[in-house]
Amino acid sequence: MSEESTALPWPVAVGPGGSTPVDLMARVARGDSDAFSQLYDQMVPRVYGLIRRVLRNPAQSEEVTQEVMVEVWRTATRYDADRGSPTSWILTMAHRRAIDRVRSEQSATDREQAVAAASASPEYDEVAEAVTTNLEVEQVRHCLSALTELQRESVTLAYYGGYSYREVAELLDAKLATIKARMRDGLIRLRDCLGVTGR
Numbered sequence: 767m768s769e770e771s772t773a774l775p776w777p778v779a780v781g782p783g784g785s786t787p788v789d790l791m792a793r794v795a796r797g798d799s800d801a802f803s804q805l806y807d808q809m810v811p812r813v814y815g816l817i818r819r820v821l822r823n824p825a826q827s828e829e830v831t832q833e834v835m836v837e838v839w840r841t842a843t844r845y846d847a848d849r850g851s852p853t854s855w856i857l858t859m860a861h862r863r864a865i866d867r868v869r870s871e872q873s874a875t876d877r878e879q880a881v882a883a884a885s886a887s888p889e890y891d892e893v894a895e896a897v898t899t900n901l902e903v904e905q906v907r908h909c910l911s912a913l914t915e916l917q918r919e920s921v922t923l924a925y926y927g928g929y930s931y932r933e934v935a936e937l938l939d940a941k942l943a944t945i946k947a948r949m950r951d952g953l954i955r956l957r958d959c960l961g962v963t964g965r
Contacts, residue, residue, distance in 0.1 A: 787852040795842040802839055809853070810835065813860045820864035830867050834860045909959035917952030920945055 785793075785804055793801030813834055818827040838856055845855055910918055916938075923934045935945040 788847055791842060791845050791847075791852040791855075794839065795845065802842075805838070805852070806835055809838075809856050812853070813856060816857055816860050817864045820861065821867060826867060827864075830863050831860070834863050837863075905960060906956075909956050912959055913952050913955055914948075917948050917955070920948040921952045921956065924949060 790801045790805040814831045817830045923929045935942045
């Protein structure tokens with residue numbers, strides 16, 4: 767093979783020990799941790815610089831730089847020298863990771879703002895709703911206590927117990943007509959006590 771046929775279309779940097787990034791990548795792909803250490807030392811400053819320009823946050827930039835270098839170690843076998851230099855492959859990976867982090871952070875911020883907006887302005891005032899409900903319950907209790915015992919038993923069994931008029935009559939051992947009359951009179955008194963107007 768002539769030297770011209772193996773020439774690469776990009777400048778080849780030679781690191782300490784005479785290893786080029788292409789040589790190092792080939793060795794990293796075979797699981798050579800010493801080669802990875804050399805490649806790491808050569809690439810981390812550039813990877814961090816690129817990521818830092820995108821993220822602007824030093825701590826996040828360091829974190830994403832580490833993620834990129836771990837990915838280089840894990841996926842070194844996918845590197846194809848015919849498609850570009852190891853440097854461009856790694857920097858492309860770094861840029862994508864940085865953009866993904868920006869999108870992820872923005873998405874998290876959007877979710878937090880949506881949750882904050884939803885919880886900050888409930889559709890109704892929960893305290894007022896609870897107070898109103900408690901007042902209504904107390905008013906119904908007060909009005910029920912104003913009924914005769916027979917009316918109160920009939921209304922309670924029918925409306926709170928879910929029994930039919932016939933079942934109430936059987937439970938109270940009374941005639942159906944008597945229960946209907948108690949219910950009618952009791953409901954009229956409840957309506958008047960609660961201030962409900964008839965139609």
